[in-house]
Amino acid sequence: MGQVLTALRHAIRFAFGGDLSNHLFANLPVPTSDLTGRTFIITGSNTGIGFAAAVHLARLNPARLVLGVRDLKKGEAAKARIIAETRFSSVIDVWDLDMADFGSVKRFAERAGTLERLDGALLNAGMNGTTWQTTRDGWERTLQVNALSQGLLGILLLPLLHATATRPDASPHLTFTGSAGRGRQASPILTKKLRRSHRFDSVVEPGFCVSELMREHNFNGFVTFVHSRIGWSSAKGSLNLLYAALKPTPPGAYVSACKIRQPESWTSNKEGLELQKRVWNEMVEIWCCVAPEVAAIVQI
Numbered sequence: 001m002g003q004v005l006t007a008l009r010h011a012i013r014f015a016f017g018g019d020l021s022n023h024l025f026a027n028l029p030v031p032t033s034d035l036t037g038r039t040f041i042i043t044g045s046n047t048g049i050g051f052a053a054a055v056h057l058a059r060l061n062p063a064r065l066v067l068g069v070r071d072l073k074k075g076e077a078a079k080a081r082i083i084a085e086t087r088f089s090s091v092i093d094v095w096d097l098d099m100a101d102f103g104s105v106k107r108f109a110e111r112a113g114t115l116e117r118l119d120g121a122l123l124n125a126g127m128n129g130t131t132w133q134t135t136r137d138g139w140e141r142t143l144q145v146n147a148l149s150q151g152l153l154g155i156l157l158l159p160l161l162h163a164t165a166t167r168p169d170a171s172p173h174l175t176f177t178g179s180a181g182r183g184r185q186a187s188p189i190l191t192k193k194l195r196r197s198h199r200f201d202s203v204v205e206p207g208f209c210v211s212e213l214m215r216e217h218n219f220n221g222f223v224t225f226v227h228s229r230i231g232w233s234s235a236k237g238s239l240n241l242l243y244a245a246l247k248p249t250p251p252g253a254y255v256s257a258c259k260i261r262q263p264e265s266w267t268s269n270k271e272g273l274e275l276q277k278r279v280w281n282e283m284v285e286i287w288c289c290v291a292p293e294v295a296a297i298v299q300i
Contacts, residue, residue, distance in 0.1 A: 044125030
């Protein structure tokens with residue numbers, strides 16, 4: 001019964017928020033850019049929206065794609081599928097990345113630092129858990145994966161993005177997938193704080209998609225039916241990620257349905273601004289304990 005009420009609540013939110021018709025009839029543009037010579041990182045890229053985004057990018061002829069995945073075997077399988085579907089002939093790297101482990105995030109960022117350039121980082125890895133679990137770092141799993149590690153990785157990639165921006169042919173982007181689900185609410189805070197001195201960041205709302213994000217939920221037949229009927233495919237939802245990563249969006253943009261939208265009201269009211277300041281300061285303190293170089297990066 002609880003699952004039915006949850007589904008109805010989301011449906012009512014769409015209907016009374018004026019989003020349902022936009023969601024059902026949205027016509028999202030497929031990117032056609034020529035990405036010759038460019039390098040992109042996509043996290044959470046062995047399945048769902050991340051995988052679909054990697055497929056779209058591969059069709060645009062970049063020089064290199066880096067797939068950040070928790071399971072290397074599944075990552076290699078995703079790489080093979082991308083090549084089979086797109087006949088991509090350039091470099092696809094599969095790198096280990098466990099967002100529930102700060103050490104793994106740091107190692108991934110250090111490895112990324114060896115790249116010659118980084119034109120786009122699509123930080124999409126996330127989860128929607130159903131039970132309380134803590135990570136080896138002592139944090140609640142969803143909070144660390146969706147907020148703390150996502151922010152840490154984005155900040156550690158900023159020096160490479162800045163270096164790439166000095167190239168005459170480059171316009172790098174850092175995008176955070178910021179679904180409305182638990183733990184993703186930190187993404188608007190990240191972009192609002194970073195946009196003051198870093199020109200690259202945006203938050204992407206991929207839409208209500210049929211993907212493996214909800215795989216830990218044991219939904220009943222009715223909820224599954226509703227989900228399958230009104231949810232976008234991962235391929236369609238990923239077009240939002242591509243829009244944010246390839247279009248000249250302003251710093252801190254909130255992208256939904258391939259348009260720049262106004263974020264939720266809490267991001268700009270008095271209480272929200274106070275909350276953002278407190279959360280940002282606490283996250284920076286946590287990150288600096290894990291990676292002391294964060295202190296200098298956020299001051300750039």
